[in-house]
Amino acid sequence: MRxxxxxxxxxxxxxxxVGGLILTALQMQATQTLTENAEQQRLTSLLLADELRQxxxxxxxxxxxxxxxxxxxxxxxxxxxxxxxxxxxxxxxxYEGIYWDxxxxxxxxxxxxxxxxxxxxxxxAAGFTNKEFDKLSESQSMSDALVRLExxxxxxxxxxxxxxxxxxxxxxxxxxxxxxxxxxGPKYHTAKxxxxxxxxxxxxxxxxxxxxxxxxxxxxxxxxxxxxxxLAVTLLLTTLVSLLLIRSRVLRxxxxxxxxxxxxxxxxxxxxxxxxxxxxxxxxxxxxNEMVASVENHVSDLNAVQEELHSxxxxxxxxxxxSEKLLLNILPAQIAExxxxxxxxxxxxxxxxxxxxxxxxxxTEMSARIGARQVVDTLNEVFGLLDKLALKHNVEKIxxxxxxxxxxxxxxxxxxxxxxxxxxxALDMQIALSDYAISSGRDITMRTxxxxxxxxxxxxxxxxxxxxxxxxxxxxxxxxxxTSEPGQIHVSSAVKIRLEDDYIFxxxxxxxxxxxxxxxxxYLTDRRTANH
Numbered sequence: 001m002r003x004x005x006x007x008x009x010x011x012x013x014x015x016x017x018v019g020g021l022i023l024t025a026l027q028m029q030a031t032q033t034l035t036e037n038a039e040q041q042r043l044t045s046l047l048l049a050d051e052l053r054q055x056x057x058x059x060x061x062x063x064x065x066x067x068x069x070x071x072x073x074x075x076x077x078x079x080x081x082x083x084x085x086x087x088x089x090x091x092x093x094x095y096e097g098i099y100w101d102x103x104x105x106x107x108x109x110x111x112x113x114x115x116x117x118x119x120x121x122x123x124x125a126a127g128f129t130n131k132e133f134d135k136l137s138e139s140q141s142m143s144d145a146l147v148r149l150e151x152x153x154x155x156x157x158x159x160x161x162x163x164x165x166x167x168x169x170x171x172x173x174x175x176x177x178x179x180x181x182x183x184x185g186p187k188y189h190t191a192k193x194x195x196x197x198x199x200x201x202x203x204x205x206x207x208x209x210x211x212x213x214x215x216x217x218x219x220x221x222x223x224x225x226x227x228x229x230x231l232a233v234t235l236l237l238t239t240l241v242s243l244l245l246i247r248s249r250v251l252r253x254x255x256x257x258x259x260x261x262x263x264x265x266x267x268x269x270x271x272x273x274x275x276x277x278x279x280x281x282x283x284x285x286x287x288x289n290e291m292v293a294s295v296e297n298h299v300s301d302l303n304a305v306q307e308e309l310h311s312x313x314x315x316x317x318x319x320x321x322x323s324e325k326l327l328l329n330i331l332p333a334q335i336a337e338x339x340x341x342x343x344x345x346x347x348x349x350x351x352x353x354x355x356x357x358x359x360x361x362x363x364t365e366m367s368a369r370i371g372a373r374q375v376v377d378t379l380n381e382v383f384g385l386l387d388k389l390a391l392k393h394n395v396e397k398i399x400x401x402x403x404x405x406x407x408x409x410x411x412x413x414x415x416x417x418x419x420x421x422x423x424x425x426a427l428d429m430q431i432a433l434s435d436y437a438i439s440s441g442r443d444i445t446m447r448t449x450x451x452x453x454x455x456x457x458x459x460x461x462x463x464x465x466x467x468x469x470x471x472x473x474x475x476x477x478x479x480x481x482x483t484s485e486p487g488q489i490h491v492s493s494a495v496k497i498r499l500e501d502d503y504i505f506x507x508x509x510x511x512x513x514x515x516x517x518x519x520x521x522x523y524l525t526d527r528r529t530a531n532h
Contacts, residue, residue, distance in 0.1 A: 003245070003250065006245060007242065007245070010242045010245075011242075013238050014238050017231050017234055021228060021231050021232065021235070025228070028221055028224045028225070031217050031220055034217050035214055035218070035221075038217070039210065039214070041126070041127065042207070045202075045206045048119070048122060048126055051095075052136060052140055053139075053195075053196065053199050055081055055085045056143045056192070058100050059081050059082070059150060060146075060150070060183070062078040063078055063150040063153060064183045066157065067154065067176060070176075075154055077100065077104065078150070081100075085119045087117050087120075089116065091114050091117065092112065092113055092114065093112040093113070093114045123136050129209070131205065132202055132205050132206065135198040135199070135205065136198070136199070139198040139199050139202070142191065142194050142198075143195050145191070146191045146195065149182060149187075149188060150183065152168075152182060153178075153179040153182040155168040156178050156179040157176055159171055159175070160172075257284075257288050259273075260273035261288075261292075264292055269296035269299065272289045273289055331459075331466075332396055332412050332467060334412050335412055345458075347456060347458030348412065348458060349454070350411055350414065350456070352418065352453070352454065353411050353452070353453070353454075353469075353473065354410060354418045354419045354421070354452045355408045355452075355453075355455070355469065355473050355474055356395075356406070356448060356449070357406050357448070357480070357481035358404070358446045358447065358448040358481060359404040359405070359447060359481060361445040361487075362445075363403035378442065379400075381436065381440070382436065382444060385429075386407075386432075389425055389432060390407055392428070393409075393422075393428070394409070394421055395408065395421050395425050396408050396411055399466065399468070406469075408455070408457075408469055409425075411455065411469065418452070419452055419498040420499065423499055423503055426448055427489070427526070427527065429446070433445070446487070447487070447488060447490070448489045449480025449481030449483070449491075450524070451477040451480055451492045452492070452495050452498060453472060453473030455469050455470065456470045457469045476513065476516065479514055483511050483513065483521075489524040489525075490522075492522075493521070495522075495524075496524075499524070502528055503528060504525050504526045504527070504528060505522040505523065505525065506523040506525050508521045508523055
């Protein structure tokens with residue numbers, strides 16, 4: 001039999017075995033999923049039972065607190081617990097946790113509302129057996145009956161009593177002592193204990209059902225594991241037979257060709273493999289020798305092509321590095337990565353950022369006095385100092401317009417300390433400019449404006465694109481700079497409010513800003529001692 005036919009038969013057997021292993025693995029995975037689902041259902045069931053118990057405890061807690069303190073909040077809490085449990089209002093998210101402990105302690109706690117569904121409907125959807133559901137229903141019914149007693153006590157605090165129709169239509173003198181007695185008497189404690197007994201029995205039934213189901217699934221999983229081992233051993237044996245056959249009928253004849261290939265790879269392109277037997281290997285040997293001859297004919301051409309490709313690859317690598325470096329000089333690294341990732345329309349909203357504008361005082365006169373070359377050198381030196389400070393304080397340089405320098409904190413990386421970052425940048429900028437003026441002999445002073453507010457940032461342009469910032473915060477910061485005094489850091493009240501604990505301000509008074517009218521503004525002068 002030809003070796004190809006033998007190998008095809010062995011391969012067919014192995015594929016069947018692999019298929020059996022895959023099916024067994026899938027069945028084991030399905031069994032594991034069923035086990036996890038059973039445990040998850042147990043957890044869901046216990047959570048529902050615990051919520052029923054907790055709601056009963058919450059009702060008791062709020063009713064007793066109300067009759068003790070007379071605080072109307074606790075009556076409201078009492079009614080909310082009933083409304084949530086009965087599905088009359090939407091259920092708060094996280095209600096199964098320590099919800100009421102937080103709400104009672106913090107009346108301004110922000111609540112996120114979820115689905116409007118009663119506890120009974122949730123129990124119906126949980127897939128309980130009839131007996132299990134009956135236990136929870138029994139417990140809730142007794143809890144509802146206890147609510148009636150709690151309502152009697154609450155109404156007694158207000159002087160309202162049962163008129164015989166089930167409603168509290170009779171009015172009289174409030175009776176706090178009766179209310180307290182109703183909620184602390186033996187009848188109440190007995191009723192409370194009866195509510196908990198069906199819940200405990202329900203939990204035991206859930207544990208028993210889940211344990212039995214998991215045990216059955218585990219037994220099935222063990223059977224599948226044993227079958228999997230049998231398939232794996234059989235696959236191993238067929239693989240061993242295949243390897244032995246390949247070794248004797250294929251590998252040994254090929255070893256001679258490997259030796260020849262080694263010589264060829266060492267540069268001996270005249271070497272040829274011996275062909276001593278017929279069949280597929282002989283055909284392969286002849287084809288191998290023809291291939292070596294073809295390689296011998298083309299190797300010189302390939303070497304030339306390889307050298308050319310290597311040269312082009314190096315040039316391309318250098319160009320790519322230059323392009324990426326240029327892109328990072330134009331855009332923030334995060335925005336550059338998004339552009340390289342394929343995004344085209346990049347625009348993000350930022351609820352709160354701090355923007356700084358600063359320009360050189362008397363720049364026009366200085367430009368006319370010192371000449372174009374010195375102007376450019378001065379700007380490079382000054383803006384170079386500011387660029388280093390921007391990196392130090394993690395603020396983003398947006399652009400320069402002539403002698404004006406614009407930075408923002410909180411963009412593109414959102415930062416809760418954006419105002420502090422801008423303040424530190426501005427104060428260090430004054431120190432750096434003072435040192436520069438001394439070392440260079442040039443009278444360099446900058447006027448600065450800062451404002452905090454909402455902004456939108458994104459890419460504009462298609463060819464000469466730029467990362468820019470828009471919003472009223474930009475306009476106000478620019479006008480704060482325009483109305484500032486030389487050497488001063490002019491800030492809005494929005495900035496002062498965020499920084500006054502750590503920084504020193506000097507009130508400037510009412511300042512007229514174009515389009516804004518008169519605003520009370522300030523000068524940022526220094527850090528407080530504790531902030532150094």
